[in-house]
Amino acid sequence: MPAMPDYLRISTRIMEAVRSGKLKPGDKLPSIAQLCEQHKVGPSTIQQVFIRLEALEVIDRYQGKGVFVTDPDTWMRKP
Incomplete structure (x- = not known):
C-alpha cells in the first residue's frame, strides 16, 4: 500500500487535533516555517495543507495575521 502523501498526513493530524479539542476555534496555527521544521x-x-484545510473550512487564512482554526461545527459531520 502506498504511503499517504505528506500534505494529507499533516492536514489529517491538524483536523484530528481540532476534533479532539487540542486545537480550539480561533487558535492560531504555527507559521509555515515552524510547521516545515x-x-x-x-x-x-x-x-x-493550508489549501486543503481552507477548502474543507477547517481554517481561515488572513494575510499578515496568520492561519486560524474555524468552528468545527461548520465542517465536522455530527453523528
Whole structure:
C-alpha cells in the first residue's frame, strides 16, 4: 500500500487535533516555517495543507495575521 502523501498526513493530524479539542476555534496555527521544521517538509507541502484545510473550512487564512482554526461545527459531520 502506498504511503499517504505528506500534505494529507499533516492536514489529517491538524483536523484530528481540532476534533479532539487540542486545537480550539480561533487558535492560531504555527507559521509555515515552524510547521516545515516540525514535520520535516518543505514550504510547498505546508501550502498544500493550508489549501486543503481552507477548502474543507477547517481554517481561515488572513494575510499578515496568520492561519486560524474555524468552528468545527461548520465542517465536522455530527453523528
